[in-house]
Amino acid sequence: MAGTTDIVIVGGGLEGLAIAWSLAERGGVGVTVLERGTLCSGMTAKSSGIVRCHYGVPSLAAMARDGAEVFSSAEQILGADVGFRRTSYIVGVGEVNAASLRANVAMHRELGIEVELVDHDAVAQLWPGMRLDDFAAFAHEPGGGHGDAYLTGMAFAKRARELGVQILQGTPVEALRIGPGGDVIGVELGNGDRIDAGAVVLASGVWSPELAGPAGLDLPIRPQREQILLVGTGEPLRDVPVFSDLVNLQYFRGEPSGELLVGNSDHSSPEFADPDGYSNRADPGFVEVNIGKLDHRLPAMPDPRIASSYAGCYDVTPDYNPIIGPAPVENLFLAVGFSGHGYKISPAVGKLAADLLLDGASSEPSVDAADFRFERFAEGRPLVSRNPYRGAGEMR
Ligand SMILES: Cc1cc2nc3c(=O)[nH]c(=O)nc-3n(C[C@H](O)[C@H](O)[C@H](O)COP(=O)(O)OP(=O)(O)OC[C@H]3O[C@@H](n4cnc5c(N)ncnc54)[C@H](O)[C@@H]3O)c2cc1C
Known part of the structure; x- marks a missing residue:
């Protein structure tokens, strides 16, 4: 059996579905x-679903800004609840990173992001019981918070379907099909069927290299295992702000269940894993280190206990930033390598990809499409923060 369409998107995750919605x-x-x-x-x-604009790359900050707008008006824009809680977001840094924090906040203000530098007293009000004496500076984003990545992806899918997109589940792509001229002409499915397409979008996350490789494209993406703890704090948490602790290299936020979701921001010793065969629970060493950090930061927690744990894999690129744009293989488009921060920018990824696929250029002046080009790695010009944090550079 063969089919024909203008654009095939491989991968029905957050990014593929955001692109489908935007194209529709x-x-x-x-x-x-x-x-x-x-x-x-x-x-x-597996996503923690954290929404914040705190990036040292202006394009990413702008994409996160635009993403938050979609999440907070999801009922109107997508016709569905995406579980977004506007709890606000705080990032705290030590003295060594205070100048970078101030520079980032100034840049964010220029981009129209609502953000303020706040002092220890203000943070003590926002997050009662937190130990703050080892921080030098904080930024607070009132519009930050967290959403539900699963609900968000399903909302993109619902709206895309309403607008005419065909979504096939249980449909593995076996290979990209290459024409005599070396261009991509469609895909071959696991059952041998073929679909011809004018363009193919690769949005298959950590599994993307296995499809790109046989098409002659070596994607610099590795699956980095990340562990998450859910901690019962001993008292019901109210809607506390999401907190990025760049002294202890840890982040945490409240769960709708009242537990605390705790994740790691220390990427100095990444653990690369098989995305189809990794341990889906936290290791004892991770628990010990991260509960120790949490005990330090939240000494007032009356009776903390680990309620649950799990793990997922980030699809990391060498600069921990995504690749969004045409591949060096004709008719192949890449939306891969989101490196653990693809949730908050997903609506803007959809828009940028649709702009590039249909017009060849970004329609959003503050989002520079060239930032995300595949070629940057070969050129030796990685996408890096303008105001990096010492010891905590990745993903910001
Ligand atoms: C533990 C964890 C915490 C995170 N926390 C945050 C956060 O707080 N904030 C934030 O902004 N981001 C966060 N992220 C990142 C964000 O969740 C991801 O960037 C995003 O969900 C990735 O979406 P995706 O569509 O690229 O990949 P995926 O969701 O993995 O989707 C890829 C899809 O492709 C399909 N696929 C693969 N191969 C094939 C094939 N051959 N044929 C057909 N389909 C195929 C897969 O089945 C899969 O459904 C986190 C990620 C993890 C793992």
Whole structure:
């Protein structure tokens, strides 16, 4: 059996579905999403869903700004609840990083992001019981918070379907099909069927290199295992701000269940894993280190206990930033390598990808498409923060 469409998207996770939604909003183009399992069953299902604009790369800060707008008006824009809680976001740094924090906040203000430098007293009000004496400076984003990545992806899918996108689940792509001229002409499915397409978007997360390789494209993406703890604090948490602790290299936020979700921001010794065969629970060493950090930061917690744990894999690139743009193989488009921070920018990823696929240029002046080009690695010009944090550079 063969089919034909304008654009095939490989991968029904957050990014593939955001792109499908944005293309459908633009209209006039046939789009088919192919997902080998069920929608959002990949790493999207593991996301902490944190929303903040605190980046040292202006394009990323602007994309996060635009993403937060979609999350906070999801009912109107997507017709569905995406579980967004506008709890606000605080990032705290030590003396060594205070100048970078101030420079980032100034840059964010220029981008129209609502953010303020706050002092220890203000943070003590926002997050009662937190130990703050080892921080030198804080930034507070009132519009930050967290959403549900699964619900968000499903909301993109719902809206895309309403606008005519075909979404096929249980449909693995076996290979990209290459024409006589070396260009991509479509995909071959696991059952041998073929779909011809004018363009193929690779949005298959950590599994992208295995499809790109046989097409002659060596994607610099590795699966980095990340562990998450859910901690019962001994008292019900109110909607506390999301907190990035760049002294202890840890982040935490409240869960709707009242527990605390605790994650790692120390990427100095990454653990690369098999995305189809990694341990889905926290290691004893991780628990010890991270509960120690939490005890230090929240000494007032009356009776902390570990309620649960799990792990997921980030699809990391060498600079911990995504690749969004055309591949050096004709008709192949890349939306891969989100490196553990693809949730907050996903609506803007959809928009940027649709702009590039349909017009060849970004329509958002504060989002420079060239930042995300695949070629930057070969050129030796990685995408890095303008105001990096010592010891905590990745993902900011
Ligand atoms: C533990 C963890 C915490 C995170 N926390 C945050 C956070 O707080 N804030 C934030 O902004 N981001 C966060 N992220 C990152 C964010 O969740 C991801 O960047 C995003 O969900 C990735 O979406 P994706 O569509 O690229 O990948 P995926 O969700 O993995 O989707 C890829 C899809 O492709 C499918 N697929 C693979 N191969 C094939 C094939 N051959 N044929 C068809 N389909 C195929 C898979 O089944 C999968 O569904 C976190 C990620 C993890 C793992």
